[in-house]
Amino acid sequence: MTADVETDDRDLELVPARRLLDPEPIARFELAPGDRILVAEGDRVSVGMGLAERQREPRVDDGPPVAGAAEVDHPALRAGDWWPGDGHEAGGPLRRRHPRSPAGELLHPEDGRWRIATGSHVDVLEAPAAGTVLEAIPGRGLTIRLAGSALAGTSAAGIPTRGRLERAIGETGLRGALDVGRAGAILVVDGRIDSEAIIRARATGVRGVIAASLAGKDLRDLQASEARQRASLQPLAPFAVLVLDGTARRPLAGPVADLLGALEGREVAIVVDPPLVVFNPPNPAIPPPGRDRVRVMGGDLVGREGRWLRGAGLRRFPAGVLLEAATIALDDGEVATVALADLERFV
Numbered sequence: 001m002t003a004d005v006e007t008d009d010r011d012l013e014l015v016p017a018r019r020l021l022d023p024e025p026i027a028r029f030e031l032a033p034g035d036r037i038l039v040a041e042g043d044r045v046s047v048g049m050g051l052a053e054r055q056r057e058p059r060v061d062d063g064p065p066v067a068g069a070a071e072v073d074h075p076a077l078r079a080g081d082w083w084p085g086d087g088h089e090a091g092g093p094l095r096r097r098h099p100r101s102p103a104g105e106l107l108h109p110e111d112g113r114w115r116i117a118t119g120s121h122v123d124v125l126e127a128p129a130a131g132t133v134l135e136a137i138p139g140r141g142l143t144i145r146l147a148g149s150a151l152a153g154t155s156a157a158g159i160p161t162r163g164r165l166e167r168a169i170g171e172t173g174l175r176g177a178l179d180v181g182r183a184g185a186i187l188v189v190d191g192r193i194d195s196e197a198i199i200r201a202r203a204t205g206v207r208g209v210i211a212a213s214l215a216g217k218d219l220r221d222l223q224a225s226e227a228r229q230r231a232s233l234q235p236l237a238p239f240a241v242l243v244l245d246g247t248a249r250r251p252l253a254g255p256v257a258d259l260l261g262a263l264e265g266r267e268v269a270i271v272v273d274p275p276l277v278v279f280n281p282p283n284p285a286i287p288p289p290g291r292d293r294v295r296v297m298g299g300d301l302v303g304r305e306g307r308w309l310r311g312a313g314l315r316r317f318p319a320g321v322l323l324e325a326a327t328i329a330l331d332d333g334e335v336a337t338v339a340l341a342d343l344e345r346f347v
Contacts (some may be wrong), residue, residue, distance in 0.1 A: 323340070
């Protein structure tokens, strides 16, 4: 009997494990040359604090001279430094002239002058969650260790955002949940969803959408819409979409649905890189998933969940494929044999 239990445990370990909670996750915020970093390594940031100013339409312009007066005022100029600009000429009508060189990020010297990345329109990147700055590299990005815990997804698009979590569960999906009363919310959708509904949600003031799945075409359409918004030079409210299970249509996993249900009404954040739902306090009052709890990720039983019974050894599946399998008891009482490759479990 002990040998059978050990064999079943060893077979269960072959099922891919998915981590439900990630404590103190690390988030990255990509920046480009010309974006101005407003924090430094080691700084503690709070929710809504400005992290950087992003240039909407960056351009390369002439900066200060490499030698001469600039060396006297700023003797340690180097690539990546922020150049504040020369200011205006003093006195008379010259006060209304443009600066001799605009503010921007130093790139490289050329013909005795620095080349700088600059622009006229900026968006402020705000911290979606509290944390500590681990790294701040001009022209590349910020790395921040966030306070609290996170639920990981498979992909995300948009701008890191924050809002109160609300559920939009049902066959009508996102379209049936849209009204102005949802403004400022992050919606969890377990029904039908497409790029058109997501764009409408953004227009009504929704701050984000969490979906079980989203087709690759709809994700590309959403990214193209974000690019058009930036090109319009209109102020952009933070908005992001996070996908939990990729492109294949599946319902929300039971442990994930329980976690998001416990967080309903609380403030949560969506981070794009990596795709995360971040929340605080870190431990909502939900029971952890059982060790033998498994979920079917492919095949005819996709999306169904149940309890691991035992390993079933090699079994023949459609198309004559031989695969390692397991016997599981589904929640509706049915007992099924499923390939190990089509299962996942939460830890």
